[in-house]
Amino acid sequence: xxxxxxxxxxxxxxxxGLVLGLFVALVANPVVGMAEGLAxxxxxxxxxxxxxxxxxxxxxxxxxxxTKAVSVLGGVxxxxxxxxxxxxxxxxxxxxxxxxxxDTQSYLLAAAGFVTVSGAPWLVLPPQPPGVxxxxxxxxxxxxYGGMMVAGLLACGxxxxxxxxxxxxxxPVALAGAVAPxxxxxxxxxxxxxxxxxxxxxxxxxxxxxxxxxxxxxxVWVVLASAHAWLxxxxxxxxxxxxxxxxxxxxxxxxx
Amino acid sequence: xxxxxxxxxGRIERARLELxxxxxALGLALAAIIGFTLLFxxxxxxxxxxxxxxxxxxxxxx
Numbered sequence: 001x002x003x004x005x006x007x008x009x010x011x012x013x014x015x016x017g018l019v020l021g022l023f024v025a026l027v028a029n030p031v032v033g034m035a036e037g038l039a040x041x042x043x044x045x046x047x048x049x050x051x052x053x054x055x056x057x058x059x060x061x062x063x064x065x066x067t068k069a070v071s072v073l074g075g076v077x078x079x080x081x082x083x084x085x086x087x088x089x090x091x092x093x094x095x096x097x098x099x100x101x102x103d104t105q106s107y108l109l110a111a112a113g114f115v116t117v118s119g120a121p122w123l124v125l126p127p128q129p130p131g132v133x134x135x136x137x138x139x140x141x142x143x144x145y146g147g148m149m150v151a152g153l154l155a156c157g158x159x160x161x162x163x164x165x166x167x168x169x170x171x172p173v174a175l176a177g178a179v180a181p182x183x184x185x186x187x188x189x190x191x192x193x194x195x196x197x198x199x200x201x202x203x204x205x206x207x208x209x210x211x212x213x214x215x216x217x218x219x220v221w222v223v224l225a226s227a228h229a230w231l232x233x234x235x236x237x238x239x240x241x242x243x244x245x246x247x248x249x250x251x252x253x254x255x256x
Numbered sequence: 257x258x259x260x261x262x263x264x265x266g267r268i269e270r271a272r273l274e275l276x277x278x279x280x281a282l283g284l285a286l287a288a289i290i291g292f293t294l295l296f297x298x299x300x301x302x303x304x305x306x307x308x309x310x311x312x313x314x315x316x317x318x
Contacts, residue, residue: 002271
């Protein structure tokens with residue numbers, strides 16, 4: 001049974017991996033390259049910020065072509081990992097506890113995945129284009145990023161638990177219970193120490209880049225959830241046709 | 257298959273019957289290695305190779 005779930009997660013991950021790999025190849029690679037060019041043009045004033053290496057470096061340990069190719073592969077593996085861990089393992093264990101039914105469960109799990117892996121850490125460490133020097137050192141940022149992932153996971157877990165257990169007191173109460181942990185999460189992020197940055201690229205580049213990254217990661221989760229929901233629906237309708245010979249047919253498409 | 261005994265606890269019990277500890281350890285280790293490599297690994301060769309991906313995914317930990 002677990003195997004079936006893992007395989008389904010892997011398939012969803014493969015679909016999202018192809019999409020993300022293409023996205024890195026066609027959008028992220030050129031955009032990051034462009035931002036690096038801009039950062040290079042602007043020079044770096046009194047750069048004394050932490051150990052951030054952007055800007056000052058620019059002798060990469062590998063060729064640009066390698067970075068581009070490995071980054072595409074990284075995107076594919078990223079989506080595969082998210083697919084297997086979230087929709088293989090987590091969905092197997094949590095399916096009985098996730099609120100909703102059918103597709104809703106897939107999308108809720110994807111939302112929780114997004115909050116855990118990206119959303120929560122971004123509250124403290126928003127996505128930055130190349131050319132942004134950060135005051136926090138790498139080790140500290142890794143610790144914060146990891147810590148916020150755990151906090152995001154906890155918030156999602158508590159939200160789901162609260163919703164399920166408050167459900168019988170009515171939907172508004174249950175929704176309020178589900179929202180509360182996320183308010184705490186945002187509160188924790190606001191209280192976290194500030195990470196001053198020194199930006200060597202125009203502010204619009206930073207804003208545009210962030211929008212692109214948010215879109216990109218949200219897209220990964222939407223594709224994962226859609227693929228997973230579709231696979232699940234297909235399996236269930238196949239199982240239904242096999243068990244009952246009452247002429248159950250796949251929902252007939254209304255248009256060609 | 258959804259059974260009457262379908263709960264998170266039931267799923268965990270079922271997984272314990274289906275999997276050996278070695279399989280669990282291998283699976284966790286593999287996921288942890290891939291995850292750590294993609295997100296946090298700082299070795300220069302790896303870091304610079306994954307540079308565009310990390311920026312694109314909003315992972316600012318480098």
